[in-house]
Amino acid sequence: MSRILVVDDEFRIRQLIRxxxxxxxxxxxxxxxxxxxxxxxxxxxxxxxxxxxxxxxLDGFSACREIRKFRQTxxxxxxxxxxxxxxxxxxxxxxxxxxxxPFSPKELMMRVSAVIKRSNGSNxxxxxxxxxxxxxxxxxxxxxxxxxxGNRIDMTPKEYELFFYMVKNKGLALTRERLISEVWGYDFxxxxxxxxxxxxxxxxxxxxxxxxxxxxxxxxxxFETL
Amino acid sequence: MSRILVVDDEFRIRQLIRxxxxxxxxxxxxxxxxxxxxxxxxxxxxxxxxxxxxxxxLDGFSACREIRKFRQTxxxxxxxxxxxxxxxxxxxxxxxxxxxxPFSPKELMMRVSAVIKRSNGSNxxxxxxxxxxxxxxxxxxxxxxxxxxGNRIDMTPKEYELFFYMVKNKGLALTRERLISEVWGYDFxxxxxxxxxxxxxxxxxxxxxxxxxxxxxxxxxxFETL
DNA sequence: TGACAGAATGAGCAGAATACTGGTAGTGGA
DNA sequence: TCCACTACCAGTATTCTGCTCATTCTGTCA
Numbered sequence: 120m121s122r123i124l125v126v127d128d129e130f131r132i133r134q135l136i137r138x139x140x141x142x143x144x145x146x147x148x149x150x151x152x153x154x155x156x157x158x159x160x161x162x163x164x165x166x167x168x169x170x171x172x173x174x175x176x177l178d179g180f181s182a183c184r185e186i187r188k189f190r191q192t193x194x195x196x197x198x199x200x201x202x203x204x205x206x207x208x209x210x211x212x213x214x215x216x217x218x219x220x221p222f223s224p225k226e227l228m229m230r231v232s233a234v235i236k237r238s239n240g241s242n243x244x245x246x247x248x249x250x251x252x253x254x255x256x257x258x259x260x261x262x263x264x265x266x267x268x269g270n271r272i273d274m275t276p277k278e279y280e281l282f283f284y285m286v287k288n289k290g291l292a293l294t295r296e297r298l299i300s301e302v303w304g305y306d307f308x309x310x311x312x313x314x315x316x317x318x319x320x321x322x323x324x325x326x327x328x329x330x331x332x333x334x335x336x337x338x339x340x341x342f343e344t345l
Numbered sequence: 346m347s348r349i350l351v352v353d354d355e356f357r358i359r360q361l362i363r364x365x366x367x368x369x370x371x372x373x374x375x376x377x378x379x380x381x382x383x384x385x386x387x388x389x390x391x392x393x394x395x396x397x398x399x400x401x402x403l404d405g406f407s408a409c410r411e412i413r414k415f416r417q418t419x420x421x422x423x424x425x426x427x428x429x430x431x432x433x434x435x436x437x438x439x440x441x442x443x444x445x446x447p448f449s450p451k452e453l454m455m456r457v458s459a460v461i462k463r464s465n466g467s468n469x470x471x472x473x474x475x476x477x478x479x480x481x482x483x484x485x486x487x488x489x490x491x492x493x494x495g496n497r498i499d500m501t502p503k504e505y506e507l508f509f510y511m512v513k514n515k516g517l518a519l520t521r522e523r524l525i526s527e528v529w530g531y532d533f534x535x536x537x538x539x540x541x542x543x544x545x546x547x548x549x550x551x552x553x554x555x556x557x558x559x560x561x562x563x564x565x566x567x568f569e570t571l
Numbered sequence: 572t573g574a575c576a577g578a579a580t581g582a583g584c585a586g587a588a589t590a591c592t593g594g595t596a597g598t599g600g601a
Numbered sequence: 602t603c604c605a606c607t608a609c610c611a612g613t614a615t616t617c618t619g620c621t622c623a624t625t626c627t628g629t630c631a
Contacts, residue, residue: 275562309618336626337578538610541590543606
C-alpha cells in the first residue's frame with residue numbers, strides 16, 4: 120500500500136490526517152518541519168507528501184523545492200492562508216495539488232487518491248536515476264551532480280572522476296596506483312603528488328564530508344560512510 | 346498549443362476564462378451546456394475541458410460521465426456550491442480537478458497548466474501529444490515547435506535536433522561524443538568545435554532559458570530545469 | 572614508554588595546459 | 602543569393618600539475 124509523509128508542526132493536524140489516511144489503508148509517517156521532512160525523504164521514499172506551508176525551521180515551499188531536487192514524489196501543499204500568491208508559488212515549485220485549511224478530511228483524501236493514482240498510472244518519463252545518498256550528501260552519477268544538504272557542489276572534472284570512482288567503490292581500499300590508472304589512465308606518468316593534490320581539492324569541496332575520505336598510509340585512500 | 350473546451354451557461358464566465366486562457370496561449374472553444382459539450386467532444390478532441398457543475402439541459406456531472414465513455418480528456422469541474430458532496434462526486438466521476446466559484450482566474454490557469462502538463466507527461470491511451478514544458482518554455486516534440494512565453498522560436502534543423510535530444514534527456518550529463526553521435530550520427534568526423542558552435546546558436550535562440558543548458562567542462566552539456 | 576628519524580601525506584602556490592566561448596568566414600545546397 | 606552548417610581562430614577562464622615546505626604518522630631504539 121502507498122506510503123504518505125505528513126509534514127505539519129501541529130500535532131492535531133498530523134493526527135487528523137493520519138487517522139483518515141490509515142483508515143483509507145495508507146501507511147503514514149510524520150515530520151514536524153521542513154528540515155525533518157527533507158531528512159526523512161533522503162532516507163526513505165514515499166508515494167506522496169502532504170505538507171503544510173507555514174512551519175517553523177523551514178517552510179513548506181522551501182522544503183518542497185529541496186525535496187524536488189532529489190525526489191519526484193508528488194506533493195500536496197496545505198495552507199492556512201488562502202492567498203493566491205501561495206497557490207501559484209506552490210504550483211510553480213512543483214507541488215501537485217493545493218488544499219486550503221481548514222480542509223475537509225474527506226476532500227483531502229479524495230485529492231490524495233487522485234494524485235497517487237496519477238503518479239502511479241504513468242508519468243515515469245523521467246529517466247531512472249543512479250543516485251547515491253549518505254546523510255546530507257547526494258551523488259547523482261547520471262547527472263554528474265553532487266549536493267550537500269541540497270546545495271550543489273561545484274567540482275572540476277578530475278574531482279568528479281576521482282570522487283565518483285571512490286564512491287562507486289565505497290568501503291574499498293583503493294591503492295594510489297589503482298586510483299591513478301582508473302582516473303588518469305594507465306599511461307599517466309606524472310608526479311606521484313598529483314593524486315594527493317586532487318584528494319586535497321576534493322576534501323575541500325566536500326566540506327564536512329571530507330571525513331568520508333580516509334587516508335590509508337602507504338596504500339591509498341578509501342571512501343567510507345560511517 | 347493545447348485546446349480547451351469551456352462549458353458554462355454564463356456568458357460572462359466563458360468570456361473570463363477565454364480571455365485568460367488565450368492569454369496563456371491556449372485555443373478556446375465554448376459550449377453552453379452539457380448536451381452541447383458532449384456533441385462537440387464527439388466531433389473534436391481537446392486537451393482539457395473546464396466544465397461548470399450547474400447548467401441547464403444537462404448538468405456537469407452527467408456530461409462528465411457521458412464524455413468519459415468515449416474520451417479520456419482531462420476535466421476540471423467548476424462549482425458555485427462549495428459543498429463537499431459535489432467535490433467527491435466530481436472526483437469519483439473522473440474529473441481531474443475541482444475549482445470552487447468564485448475562483449481566481451490565475452489559480453484556475455495554474456490548475457489548467459498543471460492538469461495539461463500531467464496528462465501530457467503521462468501516456469494515456471488517448472492521443473499523446475509529446476510536449477515538454479518548463480515555466481514559459483514549451484517544447485512540442487511531435488510538432489517540432491518550441492515556444493517561449495507563447496512566442497514561437499525559430500530554430501534550424503540542427504538546433505532542433507540538438508535541443509530535442511537534450512530536453513528528452515533532461516537532467517542527464519551528456520558527453521560531447523554522445524551528443525555528436527546522436528545528433529550528427531556516429532560517422533561524423535568533423536571538427537570538435539562544431540558542437541560548441543551549435544550550442545552557442547541554441548543558447549542564443551533560447552534567450553533567458555539558455556541558462557538551462559549547463560556546460561560540463563571536459564565532459565559535455567546538460568539540460569536542466571531548476 | 573618516549574623520543575627520534577625517515578617516510579608519507581597535506582597545504583599553498585604559480586606556471587602550464589586545456590577547454591570553452593564568441594566572432595568570423597568559408598562551403599555547399601535549395 | 603540566401604541560409605544552414607562547418608571550420609577556424611583568438612581571448613579568456615578554468616583546471617591540472619609539479620614544486621616546496623609543513624605536518625603527520627610509523628617503526629625503531631634507547
